[in-house]
Amino acid sequence: MRQKITDTLLRVATWLAAALTFGALFFLIAYILTRGIPYIKPSLFALHYNSQNVSLLPALVTTVLMVLLSLAVAVPLGLFTAIYLVEYAKRGNPLVRMVRMTAETLSGIPSIVYGLFGMLFFVTWLGWGFSILAGTFTLAIMILPLILRTAEESLKAVPDTYREGAFGLGAGRLRTVFRIVLPAAAPGILAGVILAVGRIVGETAALTYTAGTVAQIPESLMASGRTLSVHMYALSSEGLYTGQAYATAVVLLVLVAGINTLSAALAKKIGKG
Amino acid sequence: MEKFRLRDVSLWYNDFKALKDITMDIVSGEVTAFIGPSGCGKSTLLKSFNRMNDLVEGCKITGSIQLDGQDIYKDPNINGLRKRVGMVFQKPNPFPMSIYDNVAFGPRTHGVKSRLVLDELVEKALRDAAVWEETKDRLKKSALSLSGGQQQRLCIARALAVEPQALLMDEPTSALDPISTSKIEELVTQLKERYTIVIVTHNMQQATRISDKTAFFLLGELVEYGKTEQVFSLPRDKRCEDYITGRFG
Numbered sequence: 001m002r003q004k005i006t007d008t009l010l011r012v013a014t015w016l017a018a019a020l021t022f023g024a025l026f027f028l029i030a031y032i033l034t035r036g037i038p039y040i041k042p043s044l045f046a047l048h049y050n051s052q053n054v055s056l057l058p059a060l061v062t063t064v065l066m067v068l069l070s071l072a073v074a075v076p077l078g079l080f081t082a083i084y085l086v087e088y089a090k091r092g093n094p095l096v097r098m099v100r101m102t103a104e105t106l107s108g109i110p111s112i113v114y115g116l117f118g119m120l121f122f123v124t125w126l127g128w129g130f131s132i133l134a135g136t137f138t139l140a141i142m143i144l145p146l147i148l149r150t151a152e153e154s155l156k157a158v159p160d161t162y163r164e165g166a167f168g169l170g171a172g173r174l175r176t177v178f179r180i181v182l183p184a185a186a187p188g189i190l191a192g193v194i195l196a197v198g199r200i201v202g203e204t205a206a207l208t209y210t211a212g213t214v215a216q217i218p219e220s221l222m223a224s225g226r227t228l229s230v231h232m233y234a235l236s237s238e239g240l241y242t243g244q245a246y247a248t249a250v251v252l253l254v255l256v257a258g259i260n261t262l263s264a265a266l267a268k269k270i271g272k273g
Numbered sequence: 274m275e276k277f278r279l280r281d282v283s284l285w286y287n288d289f290k291a292l293k294d295i296t297m298d299i300v301s302g303e304v305t306a307f308i309g310p311s312g313c314g315k316s317t318l319l320k321s322f323n324r325m326n327d328l329v330e331g332c333k334i335t336g337s338i339q340l341d342g343q344d345i346y347k348d349p350n351i352n353g354l355r356k357r358v359g360m361v362f363q364k365p366n367p368f369p370m371s372i373y374d375n376v377a378f379g380p381r382t383h384g385v386k387s388r389l390v391l392d393e394l395v396e397k398a399l400r401d402a403a404v405w406e407e408t409k410d411r412l413k414k415s416a417l418s419l420s421g422g423q424q425q426r427l428c429i430a431r432a433l434a435v436e437p438q439a440l441l442m443d444e445p446t447s448a449l450d451p452i453s454t455s456k457i458e459e460l461v462t463q464l465k466e467r468y469t470i471v472i473v474t475h476n477m478q479q480a481t482r483i484s485d486k487t488a489f490f491l492l493g494e495l496v497e498y499g500k501t502e503q504v505f506s507l508p509r510d511k512r513c514e515d516y517i518t519g520r521f522g
Contacts, residue, residue, distance in 0.1 A: 164328075170352040
């Protein structure tokens with residue numbers, strides 16, 4: 001009898017938790033869509049921003065640019081460091097412990113701190129000014145620990161029997177790593193990249209201090225630009241274009257969903273080999 | 274003629290002496306079985322024939338192991354050694370790629386690029402490993418879709434594709450069902466004409482069925498080594514007799 005009551009209670013609790021989680025997400029998305037879609041008009045995608053059209057196209061371009069550039073800096077660095085840590089470094093190497101500890105510490109730092117660092121170092125000290133480049137490097141440093149740790153975990157998850165098999169055939173370490181281990185780890189590594197994309201797209205604090213808030217398509221890497229999130233933040237804090245801010249949120253949602261779908265398909269393709 | 278000539282081979286994992294002064298010759302064109310209880314060093318010795326122990330940190334080896342008269346631990350070309358001495362592992366370990374690419378991996382590693390040559394090598398290896406009939410219509414399919422026994426024969430094919438002279442097998446049937454096991458055993462007897470085969474096994478019957486010579490190891494020592502019939506019918510050493518008759522191990 002008592003057992004039965006506990007069972008029922010637990011079942012209800014599980015359902016309730018699931019319903020609440022789903023409900024909250026659903027409510028959020030529905031809210032954004034109903035608020036934002038009415039404001040999506042062709043003028044919102046004008047090539048140049050002005051206070052009449054409140055165009056988000058420059059921000060969209062900047063976002064894509066920022067994602068690509070930050071990944072281009074952080075992915076090779078993080079991935080090769082992970083390869084070093086897992087495949088080359090000897091166990092108990094003090095350098096490994098240090099890199100790992102640094103990565104763990106870095107991943108816990110709030111993004112505003114990265115912003116402050118980026119402003120002091122890239123913007124001021126290196127004299128890059130508020131620029132796409134300064135933003136890129138700040139974000140790259142921010143997502144580096146994430147890329148490093150997910151890549152490391154994925155490489156570690158590749159069974160040692162694969163490595164043995166390749167070595168046993170006379171393959172060197174380089175060939176083993178790049179032909180056998182890396183393809184097997186690719187889906188996990190890509191999952192890390194997707195998380196990183198999420199962080200880049202959602203970032204505002206670290207960017208306002210480094211890439212600035214200019215609402216035009218950046219003409220060069222040294223020009224300032226605002227991503228969609230920064231754009232949203234600016235619009236809603238100005239308070240004049242709340243509707244357009246929601247419309248931007250809709251575009252952002254679609255963009256993120258698109259990137260995730262694409263990466264999932266890519267991971268599946270690579271994973272099958 | 275001896276393929277491998279071992280003289281006073283000792284091996285340490287850090288402070289633990291896993292092999293103690295092993296001296297033995299392994300004759301080409303024969304199947305040599307290594308038997309003994311778990312932890313006796315038989316797999317460790319097998320893995321030093323193609324220097325797979327080099328991958329283990331803290332592993333140190335003394336004495337000499339010669340392959341065709343050349344000390345393999347003095348030759349820096351480890352990949353070349355592993356090409357000449359192939360290995361099949363305890364658990365089937367096909368790579369997560371197509372059947373064709375699995376077999377072609379070895380030849381490609383050693384510089385074969387021509388599609389025609391590769392096609393030929395792959396077919397020949399799969400035929401030699403008695404797995405061609407089951408795979409010829411699905412070469413592009415993932416190797417992981419095969420059954421355990423087929424996977425192990427694929428791994429044998431993969432090892433054969435680099436045209437080795439010797440084949441090391443580390444308990445190749447311990448993860449397989451009886452039917453797959455008998456297929457592999459049959460294959461070993463066919464392959465011994467062309468390859469020197471050393472096989473580690475936990476299964477006494479398997480050793481008597483397929484091997485010409487048997488070596489019995491205990492606690493890192495080579496206790497008894499001789500013709501399989503002799504080792505199993507008239508063991509010289511009491512410990513070997515006790516193990517074979519099932520008194521321990």
